[in-house]
Amino acid sequence: MALLTPELLRRLEQFQLLAARRAKSSAKGERRSRARGQSVEFADYRTYVHGDDFRYLDWNLYGRLERLFLKLYEEERELPVRIFLDASESMTFGEPRKFDFARQVAAAIGYVALSGFDRVSVIPFPNAPANAETDGGRSEESAMTTRELAARGALRSVRGKKSTMEFFQNLTALTAGGAANLNESLRRGALEARQAGVAVVLSDFLDPAGYETGLTALVGRGFQVDLVQILAPEELSPTTFGDLRLVDSETGGMQEVTFGRYRMKAYQQTLQNFIQRMREFCQGRGINFFTASSKTPLEELLLRQLRQAEVWG
Amino acid sequence: MNFLAPAGFAFAASIPVVILFYLLKRKRVVKLVSSTLLWQQFLAETQASAPFQKLKKNWLLILQIILLIFVVLALARPFFASKSKPAELRVVILDASGSMQATDETPTRFEKARAEALKWVDGLKDNDQMVILQAGANTEVRQSATSEKAALRRALQACTCSDSPTRLVPALRMAESLVRDRRNAEIHLFSDGAVPELKEFENRALPLVYHRVGKDSNNLGITALDARANPENARQRAIYASVANFSTNSKSTELELLLDDHLLETRSLTVGPGETSPQVFLAAQARDGVFTVRSTAKDDLAADNQASIVSLLPKPVKVLLVSRGNRLLEKALRSAADVELTTATDMADAGTAFDFIVLDDVAPAIWPKGNVLAIHVVNTNWLESVSHVDAPPIVDWKSAHPLLRYASFDNVQVMQSLTAKTPTWAVSLVDAPQAPLILAGELGRQRIIWIGFDTLESNWPLRVSFPIFIANAVEWLNPANAKSSQLLVKAGDAFRLALARPETGAQVTLPSGVTKNVVVDPAANEFVFGDTYNQGVYRLKLGTNDTVFCVDLLDAAESNIKPRDELSLGQYTKVSATTMQRSNMELWRTIASLGLVVLLIEWWYYHRRTV
Numbered sequence: 036m037a038l039l040t041p042e043l044l045r046r047l048e049q050f051q052l053l054a055a056r057r058a059k060s061s062a063k064g065e066r067r068s069r070a071r072g073q074s075v076e077f078a079d080y081r082t083y084v085h086g087d088d089f090r091y092l093d094w095n096l097y098g099r100l101e102r103l104f105l106k107l108y109e110e111e112r113e114l115p116v117r118i119f120l121d122a123s124e125s126m127t128f129g130e131p132r133k134f135d136f137a138r139q140v141a142a143a144i145g146y147v148a149l150s151g152f153d154r155v156s157v158i159p160f161p162n163a164p165a166n167a168e169t170d171g172g173r174s175e176e177s178a179m180t181t182r183e184l185a186a187r188g189a190l191r192s193v194r195g196k197k198s199t200m201e202f203f204q205n206l207t208a209l210t211a212g213g214a215a216n217l218n219e220s221l222r223r224g225a226l227e228a229r230q231a232g233v234a235v236v237l238s239d240f241l242d243p244a245g246y247e248t249g250l251t252a253l254v255g256r257g258f259q260v261d262l263v264q265i266l267a268p269e270e271l272s273p274t275t276f277g278d279l280r281l282v283d284s285e286t287g288g289m290q291e292v293t294f295g296r297y298r299m300k301a302y303q304q305t306l307q308n309f310i311q312r313m314r315e316f317c318q319g320r321g322i323n324f325f326t327a328s329s330k331t332p333l334e335e336l337l338l339r340q341l342r343q344a345e346v347w348g
Numbered sequence: 349m350n351f352l353a354p355a356g357f358a359f360a361a362s363i364p365v366v367i368l369f370y371l372l373k374r375k376r377v378v379k380l381v382s383s384t385l386l387w388q389q390f391l392a393e394t395q396a397s398a399p400f401q402k403l404k405k406n407w408l409l410i411l412q413i414i415l416l417i418f419v420v421l422a423l424a425r426p427f428f429a430s431k432s433k434p435a436e437l438r439v440v441i442l443d444a445s446g447s448m449q450a451t452d453e454t455p456t457r458f459e460k461a462r463a464e465a466l467k468w469v470d471g472l473k474d475n476d477q478m479v480i481l482q483a484g485a486n487t488e489v490r491q492s493a494t495s496e497k498a499a500l501r502r503a504l505q506a507c508t509c510s511d512s513p514t515r516l517v518p519a520l521r522m523a524e525s526l527v528r529d530r531r532n533a534e535i536h537l538f539s540d541g542a543v544p545e546l547k548e549f550e551n552r553a554l555p556l557v558y559h560r561v562g563k564d565s566n567n568l569g570i571t572a573l574d575a576r577a578n579p580e581n582a583r584q585r586a587i588y589a590s591v592a593n594f595s596t597n598s599k600s601t602e603l604e605l606l607l608d609d610h611l612l613e614t615r616s617l618t619v620g621p622g623e624t625s626p627q628v629f630l631a632a633q634a635r636d637g638v639f640t641v642r643s644t645a646k647d648d649l650a651a652d653n654q655a656s657i658v659s660l661l662p663k664p665v666k667v668l669l670v671s672r673g674n675r676l677l678e679k680a681l682r683s684a685a686d687v688e689l690t691t692a693t694d695m696a697d698a699g700t701a702f703d704f705i706v707l708d709d710v711a712p713a714i715w716p717k718g719n720v721l722a723i724h725v726v727n728t729n730w731l732e733s734v735s736h737v738d739a740p741p742i743v744d745w746k747s748a749h750p751l752l753r754y755a756s757f758d759n760v761q762v763m764q765s766l767t768a769k770t771p772t773w774a775v776s777l778v779d780a781p782q783a784p785l786i787l788a789g790e791l792g793r794q795r796i797i798w799i800g801f802d803t804l805e806s807n808w809p810l811r812v813s814f815p816i817f818i819a820n821a822v823e824w825l826n827p828a829n830a831k832s833s834q835l836l837v838k839a840g841d842a843f844r845l846a847l848a849r850p851e852t853g854a855q856v857t858l859p860s861g862v863t864k865n866v867v868v869d870p871a872a873n874e875f876v877f878g879d880t881y882n883q884g885v886y887r888l889k890l891g892t893n894d895t896v897f898c899v900d901l902l903d904a905a906e907s908n909i910k911p912r913d914e915l916s917l918g919q920y921t922k923v924s925a926t927t928m929q930r931s932n933m934e935l936w937r938t939i940a941s942l943g944l945v946v947l948l949i950e951w952w953y954y955h956r957r958t959v
Binding site: 124126127128129133269270275279281285292 | 375376379381382384387
């Protein structure tokens, strides 16, 4: 499966992730960082102290003031981009599937990051694919699982534009299943990161336990967080009416509902309330929040919405 | 506790329907969804977010409001005020005569009239009163004045139709007395108008409202029936029947003659519209029996399609002639048919062995108890102030009386005569200017003919009228004839039978097969049975005697079932059939029914839109 069209890739090459905060990675990269080091970007002066490198002394200034000042330059470092990809059972719904859409978004963001020499980590959650836990008996299944585990491992850290193809292949190898714990996954992701950076969370956020603690942990760790909520068209506007017994795909919980066209408005109001609460939560913490139907054209989200929100430019 | 409209409990039948609706289990479709989180929130928000919400356009709400409006309207019991003026008292006369059984209205005229009357009961206002009279052969007060609708409905339901002719006069008389001095009172007559003259009510300003029932006059009926000895052959009986066609087209029928339920003869017959066809059947009869004439034509009135008559075999008449010798009289008596004449010069007993006794100028020691032809005798028990007249001229005689049939008193001269004032029990047959010369009548159960003059002192025995009169007298005085006429009564009339000895009880088997026990007063000398409302053959068991008698309609006025558009009260006053609607027609039942319909629509809509 081609995740992204060549036309889209060509247009994405022009973008670079915009990080409001300075990169904190220890590895050298192309991002400005707070660290001072060797580059061509002048940053500041400071008084010479014993032992400083004479090569950075500003001799012109010494000529005028007869004092020794040292020129400081910004060190350019890489920007770690962590993409949290919801691979739970609920993401397999929708037409097109929410998970497919999420992988496409992940691929686009990853591509932009890789193009800018940034390190990309894709963290699918739940950690293990569902079928790996349930049945490992059959060879085909287990082979697929092995391949997926390998892909998951490879996706932990990808760097350099030359890794793009491999990155895409590994993304394609991912499958969705099982029940996700969004909060736990985000919190652990925040703790695991050695440096903060950009965190992109791709999920439907339909987790009974909520999303608040996970996102708070990410923000607290210093990440710049972007959320893309992906909902299926069926979730935005249900098409099944009558007396229903709904079964939750992840928890297996049942809910009896009598639903008709006359209650459509009320349902959509509920949905808007849900989204609005989330938007307000995000605004309060400086998180970029996007919501999209899995039916939305990818270009519309990537080239217009993310660009307008200055996720990249 | 009483209910004004107990029929309303019929609506309780809707309760199980509602319960049934709730018993229906809603079948839920199981569906796998990504997450039920949104649905839980949706339910939480839509269920109890706030005590009030903005009013939305909701068809369920609108339907329920319409339903409530209907219910409230029904509870308010609205009604249409109609043209009829408010009446405080309505006297309802329900015609229950034979013609009301006509089936031109479904099911019958009587049921239609009853239904109409029931509607008027429904329209009765709370304070108004109603009286229900049933007018058949006699008038019955079915319900005295009341406002209680349940009682009025019960009374109307209890009314029954009989085969009897209409006797509207007593009913109207009673109704008139009820509405007299009442303002706003009305008499409502539910009838087909097949009633005799109501001349008595002319110029009485009777507040009569005539509700006509009936549409057609399709009826062929037997209006007369008689059975006699065949004059040409004494062994045979001649049965006379009149078949009248009251419809507007000629009708054909098969006329059947039955003797004790055995078919003797069938005759095809076509009667033109408005015509009457007299029919004579001749039949041999070996013993007493019941002749039935039956018409098989299909018409609207069944009661007159059959008539029965009891025919008793003629027996010789035993006559005792008490005379000092009157050859002319004796010869006249002997020439009458079937007479066994015994002559005597005086009477020693009451003469109970004889059918009747002729006293010719002899005053007996013991007056006979049976029927008597008394010539020139004085009995002060019969007559008061008997006096003599000489050569009384005969000025008038009643030729219509059966005794004077074919007997004329032209050229009859009387030399001298006894005369007396006409007593109440008798009629005068032959009159002189001063007083009657011949009287006839019934005193108690005794038939008496009194001739004031000695026939030998007149030229009457030399006239043709004399033997004819004697023959008529033999027929009239023969108790067997009287008895056979007693055995045919018109529907609704009482059947009477003289009792030879005291009885305490009797059994009557009605045409329907029901046997009724009748208690007889031991002191009574007459048995009376009044429950003769239906046409047919009745069998009476009285002591050891079995008697059969017949009840027939035999009334041309009743058989003429053409509904009359107006009733004539005498010559000048006419009452037209009303088109008046019943007053204050209540609407709440209709409205409540509409409410029920709305409820069902609401239920249907609720279930439809969830799908």
